[in-house]
Amino acid sequence: MALVNIHFLNLQQNYLFADIAKKVNAFKVMHPKADVISLGIGDVTQPLAPAVVEAMHKAANEMATAEGFHGYGPEQGYDFLREAILKNDFLPRGIHLDIDEVFINDGAKSDTGNFQELLHWDNFIGVTDPIYPVYIDSNVMIGRCGIYQGGRWTNVRYLPTTAENGFIPELPKGRPVDVIYLCYPNNPTGTVITKQELRKWVNYALKNDALILYDAAYQAYIRDPEIPHSIYEIRGARKCAVEFHSFSKTAGFTGVRCGYTIVPKDVSVSTFEGERIPLNQLWLRRQCTKFNGTSYISQRAAEAIFTPEGKQQIQATIDYYMDNAHRMLTKLRALGYEVYGGKNAPYIWMRTPDGMGSWQFFEAMLYGANVVCTPGVGFGPSGEGYVRFTAFGSHEKTEEALTRIENWTKKH
Numbered sequence: 526m527a528l529v530n531i532h533f534l535n536l537q538q539n540y541l542f543a544d545i546a547k548k549v550n551a552f553k554v555m556h557p558k559a560d561v562i563s564l565g566i567g568d569v570t571q572p573l574a575p576a577v578v579e580a581m582h583k584a585a586n587e588m589a590t591a592e593g594f595h596g597y598g599p600e601q602g603y604d605f606l607r608e609a610i611l612k613n614d615f616l617p618r619g620i621h622l623d624i625d626e627v628f629i630n631d632g633a634k635s636d637t638g639n640f641q642e643l644l645h646w647d648n649f650i651g652v653t654d655p656i657y658p659v660y661i662d663s664n665v666m667i668g669r670c671g672i673y674q675g676g677r678w679t680n681v682r683y684l685p686t687t688a689e690n691g692f693i694p695e696l697p698k699g700r701p702v703d704v705i706y707l708c709y710p711n712n713p714t715g716t717v718i719t720k721q722e723l724r725k726w727v728n729y730a731l732k733n734d735a736l737i738l739y740d741a742a743y744q745a746y747i748r749d750p751e752i753p754h755s756i757y758e759i760r761g762a763r764k765c766a767v768e769f770h771s772f773s774k775t776a777g778f779t780g781v782r783c784g785y786t787i788v789p790k791d792v793s794v795s796t797f798e799g800e801r802i803p804l805n806q807l808w809l810r811r812q813c814t815k816f817n818g819t820s821y822i823s824q825r826a827a828e829a830i831f832t833p834e835g836k837q838q839i840q841a842t843i844d845y846y847m848d849n850a851h852r853m854l855t856k857l858r859a860l861g862y863e864v865y866g867g868k869n870a871p872y873i874w875m876r877t878p879d880g881m882g883s884w885q886f887f888e889a890m891l892y893g894a895n896v897v898c899t900p901g902v903g904f905g906p907s908g909e910g911y912v913r914f915t916a917f918g919s920h921e922k923t924e925e926a927l928t929r930i931e932n933w934t935k936k937h
C-alpha cells in the first residue's frame with residue numbers, strides 16, 4: 526500500500542496567491558466589465574534587458590550547431606557565470622569567495638525550499654514574521670514544524686517584525702533556535718536590516734552553533750549605501766550562513782529561471798556525536814543527485830546582466846520600479862495611510878485603517894477600487910492588520926490604481 530507523506534496534509538489551505546486569485550475571480554464573475562488592477566503578486570512586468578535577450582539568441586544559435594551544442598552542464602553551474610558573480614556581486618564589496626562556493630540554481634524558490642533537506646528533522650527553526658511562505662511550508666513538508674494552532678506552528682519560533690518594534694526582529698529568547706531564516710530587503714515588509722543589526726544575528730548564530738539561511742533576492746533594490754547587500758559583509762558570516770540570490774527581481778528572470786546559492790566551505794553542522802559536516806560538500810552531493818543544472822541559455826542570459834550594457838539596462842528597470850514605489854509611498858502617505866518599506870525594496874507595507882483585518886481590507890479595496898493587494902496575514906500571524914503592495918506594475922497602471930485608491934478613500 527502506498528502511503529502518503531502525512532506532513533503534506535498539515536499544510537495550510539492553498540498557496541496564498543491561489544486564494545487571492547479565487548477571490549478576484551469571484552469578483553470578476555459578478556462584475557464582468559470591471560477592469561481590475563493587481564498590485565498583489567510579486568511578479569515583474571517589464572521586458573528583459575536587450576543585452577540579456579541578445580545573449581539568449583546567441584546561445585540558442587550555438588545550440589543549433591554541432592560544435593556549439595550543450596547537453597547536460599555541470600550541476601553546480603558553468604564557470605563563466607560563477608566567475609561573473611564573484612567578480613561583480615562580491616569582490617567589489619570586499620568579499621572573497623571560492624568558485625566552488627557558488628551554486629547556480631533555477632531560481633531561489635527551489636533552493637530556499639530544498640536546502641532544509643540537509644538538516645535533521647527535529648531542528649528548531651526561527652523565522653521573522655511576516656515572511657515569504659516558502660521557508661515554513663518547506664519545513665512543514667518534512668514534519669519539522671509541529672502542529673498548526675491558532676494561526677501558527679507549534680515548533681516554529683516566530684520573531685515579530687511590526688511597526689511597534691520598527692521592523693527590527695529581536696533575537697530569540699529561551700530555547701535557542703538551530704536554523705534561522707532571514708530575508709533582507711524583506712518580502713513582504715519592504716524593510717531592510719543595518720549592518721549593526723545583522724551583526725547581532727551572526728554573533729547569535731556563532732554563539733549558539735545555529736545556521737542562518739539568508740535570502741538576498743532583493744539586494745539589487747538597495748539604494749542606501751550603508752545597507753548590506755550580502756550577509757558576508759559581516760565578519761564571521763562565512764562560518765554560519767548560506768545565502769540565496771535570484772535574478773528574478775534583479776533582472777526580470779521570473780520566466781527565465783536562474784539564480785545562485787552561496788554555501789561557504791566554512792559552514793558546517795553537527796552530528797549527534799559532534800562530528801562537523803561541511804554543508805558545501807553535502808549540498809553538492811544533493812544537487813548532483815536531484816538537480817541537472819540550469820539551462821545553458823538561462824546561464825548565458827544571466828552572464829549578460831554583468832556586462833556594462835546589461836548592468837546599465839537592468840538598473841534602468843530597477844529605477845523604473847523604484848519610481849513606482851516612491852509614487853505609491855507619497856500618495857498613500859498623503860491619503861493618511863501608515864506605510865513602510867518602498868525605499869530599498871519594491872514592496873510597500875501598509876497598515877490597514879481602523880484596525881481592519883487584512884482580508885477584510887483586501888476585499889473592501891477590491892470591491893471599492895478594483896485594486897488587488899496582498900493580505901499581510903497570508904505571510905504570517907504578525908502580518909495581520911497589514912497589506913502589501915508591489916511596485917512591479919507599469920507607471921500607467923500604478924498611477925491609475927493610486928487614483929482609484931484616492932477616490933475610494935475619500936468616499937469614506
Ligand SMILES: *Cc1c(COP(=O)(O)O)cnc(C)c1O
Nearest residue numbers: 632633634657712742771773784
Ligand atoms: C521572488 C522571491 C524569490 C525568488 O524566486 P525565484 O524562484 O528566484 O523566482 C526568493 N525569495 C523571495 C523572498 C522572493 O520574494
